[in-house]
Amino acid sequence: MSKAIKKVMAEFLDEEAKKNKDIVVLCSDSRGSGGLGDYAQAHSDQFVEVGIAEQNLVGISAGLASAGKRPFAVSPASFLSTRSMEQAKVDVAYSHNNVKLIGISGGVSYGALGMTHHSATDIATMGSIPGLRIYFPSDQYLTKALMKELVQDDNPAYIRIGRNAVEDVYDDGKLDFSMDKAVTVKDGGDLTIIACGEMVYEAKKAAEKLEAEGKSIRVLDMYCLKPLDKEAVLKAAHETKGILTVEEHCPYGGLGAMVAQLTAADKPVMVHSLTLPDAPVVTGESADIFHYYGLDADGIAMAAREML
Amino acid sequence: MDLQAKAIDIRKDIVTMIQRAGTGHIGGDLSVTDILVDLYYKQMNISPEQLDDPDRDRFVLSKGHCVEALYAILADKGFFPKDELVTYAKYQSKFIGHPNNKIPGIEVNSGSLGHGLSVGVGMALAARMEKRPYRTYVVMGDGECDEGSVWEAAMAGYQYKLDNLTAFVDRNRLQISGTTEQVMAQDSAEERWAAFGWNVISISGNDMQAIDDAVDLAKHTKGKPTVIIANTTKGKGVSFIENQVAWHHKVPTAAQAEAAIAELNERKAVL
């Protein structure tokens, strides 16, 4: 099965808005991209359109939160994580306003639209803001479990989701979710692959290929980039021979960098990172781009074989 | 309460605070003082007993660098003990050079210009959604209106017909590098805000009665937000600081501070 995470998000917000009048969704002329057209119609009194103005989107959200509302600011991740980064820093995180920033069409979802529309730096930028948590959910089930936690807590967060339908990583009802703890998608002892967002599914497929070759691969779904599940990383560093990280993000300040920084200090181990390049990416659909940079199951398996 | 006398006392506290700490934005503090005094001592429903009152009026000092004026007022109103202000800008003090909501009475952090009006729009929208009677006040500088985000917020205020939102522009015609007209022209501020659909009231911004009347008028204006263009004098009340670009954040010497306080005392004596 597969499902677009934005659809899961929209259904979730619709359900929550019915139960809780404090839920407010804000869009920056992005309700269509966010799959929130129906929400906007059904909950017009819990929806705010700000037009193409991301700074205003985040500032208004902060004001709503300051007055006790639970705003979800939904805007393309490319703009949300850069254009309105200062509002996220000052009005949301620094002022302790409970805004959930939902970056839609994240990473290279907008493939051929080019670098303006890609968000390949958002772990680095948003993650550098003190007090702002960062989540990259992997599939429909993880997204729902994560959102159930986030809708109740009182702290701000940035959540990046992709545009396309993503294959299920988990079987329905089988996800063992604990907030801010990496999910062990597969256990294994030879090598650990740590992935986030859409890369988790590719990592799982890669591990299956390697298992067929007789290798034992651990796969961790690190949807919680900040706070990073340090315990799971260090456990992998102790118990397996190396760590391969996979992320739809630039080489700097992302998952690989964080894992390397942590293990270098506490348990040095071989860490290799698969990332997007430090450059505009090739033109193509997400799948083409992933393939080109070795971010698909074949590329991940190849990198893993080199480490083993 | 004699608001004019109060404004002079607050100005004295500002001069003392900045001279003692060796830092602060004295010019803008002195230009915005009368606006803050009218809001805090007359118009706004805010007190230290109402910190969590959902119906309290909301205040955002978007020109956050003029925090010394706000500190002097919050201390005087009892939001925190006045003697805590001796730590202003000192090592490990919570009283930093811009508003910080760790301090009782401050709603949101500011300091980077062009943020406050958007936040105020959010607060005003929340009041409408919750059917609460509170009003939201945002005070901006005129140099601050160089920021494009101010105008994003202005569009939203008009779009949502936020008549529970009142903004001030402290129109002292100076910013750090020179006059506003030299740096980035603002004239006519009135026409610009009117073109964005706001109810515009242009006043003599250091005239307490004019400020108070304008705030009353804003309260009675329905269907759109109000901006009060307060034509002020930067450094108001201390003749050698008034209207001098150099006094944006210059720190008075002990002798200058003494002279400033002497002049403020004289002004108070002839009220």
Ligand SMILES: [Mg+2]
């Ligand atoms: Mg000015």
